[in-house]
Amino acid sequence: MDPDDLDSEISAIRAEIRTLHHRRRVLASSILSSRPLQRLSKTHSLPPPPNQSHRQQEWTDISPLIQSSASHAQTNHHRIAFSTTTFPFTDPSPNAESQNLLGIRIDICGREGRYTKPYYVLLRRVNQNKSGDGKKEVKVHRHTIPSVVDIGRLERIYLPLESTTQNTAEDVEAEEQLKPWKRKSRKQDLKTFVREVRKQLVVWHLRCDAVRYLRETLGVVTRGVDDDAMYEDDERPWERDILGPSANVDGAGETRIAKNKLGIVSLGPTALEAVYVRMEWEDGRVGRFKISNTGVVERAVVIGDAGRDKLTEGIITGGDGRVETLLERLGHVAGDV
Structure with missing residues (x-):
């Protein structure tokens, strides 16, 4: 056999093996997350009769897989319905300026239907209002957004602080790119900030x-x-x-x-x-x-x-x-x- 033909055949076999492994994972996940199997797992959660102890032991071994698959499916359903969620977060550092933070989680679905690792943005509250009305504003504390998204620029546009009285050249240029009805607005717009961050992540x-x-x-x-x-x-x-x-x-x-x-x-x-x-x-x-x-x-x-x-x-x-x-x-x- 020609060496080139043999190499091509080996490559085709390896590709077929990878395809079969992927299909096996998909089928296993579908079976474990199916409703009949989930209902069956709840039925077998009760103590078994004495003559079925061995069968119950086999079920106990597979039960964690079913629970993990159900939890994974529930998480995916949540991601589909709510691509962006918020949650309270406590900064574990004892030297933190503000330990009570607002967390934002952003989920992105890739080409093959798989979700990437979630992106997180942590916001902390700051009281920069000089009018004394007690109004609090937020500021980006930490984030896991990649550098391809200029989150600092988006923060200056959509989360400006009232104490900022002078705009930089970057702020002016960024503000000129906004739609006319969004210009000259110095109020914080958290929803638009999160929407723009997610939009740029999706485009990337x-x-x-x-x-x-x-x-x-x-x-x-x-x-x-x-x-x-x-x-x-x-x-x-x-x-x-x-x-x-x-x-x-x-x-x-x-x-x-x-x-x-x-x-x-x-x-x-x-x-x-x-x-x-x-x-x-x-x-x-x-x-x-x-x-x-x-x-x-x-x-x-x-x-x-x-x-x-x-x-x-x-x-x-x-x-x-x-x-x-x-x-x-x-x-x-x-x-x-």
Whole structure:
């Protein structure tokens, strides 16, 4: 058998095994969270008859799994209905200025229907009102929001303090970007603040998911994991996957695009924000395109040995303009789809 055919067959078998493992987890979760099994677990919670002690012991072993699955399902139902929730939180630090905090939890659902780790914003109350009417305002105390969202800027816009009498240049520029009826408003708007934070998080996740989808469609080779799918006689360096796990001493997190009919050898975001995506072809062409907040390819630039490739630029931004169909547009023009 040809070595290339053998490598392809091994890769296909490994992909099938991963698919089966994923399906097994989905089926197990569906069975454990089903209503008949949940009702059955409540029935078996009573003391069993003497002649059924062994059967009850087997049920006791599986009961924690059922309870954990039910709790997980309840949490997911809550996430679907309420993507943003608030809760009281007590700062454990004895030196905290204010130990009674207001916590905000934001849940984001990814492309595969899985929820990411929740994001948290902790607010503390401050009394900055000079009028003496006892009105209290809030200020961001701690948060787990990534740096791709400028939460400091959003705080200055939507949670201004009355003691702030002078706006900075950033505040003026940010305020000019607001809708006319929202300008010159110095009152705190906590609902709009939370809504804007979540909106920017969702947009960021959508862009990252779109780039991951393009990379998965082309095929991604991970260093140390998919060595059988490596290029032959390829001396190009491995690239760190910005949207994947961080690289360690073993090279985990370093990837390259697998061989494909489109001739694309590299595709990935230029920064964690995933606003700009860089592409490279086998013939040496290099391109870059911008993804809008709505998932549309706004602009594209492709440069080769002969200068700018206007035809490829038009293909990237043409059609429906969606980033998810980018490879389909390139494939249709190349005659591969």
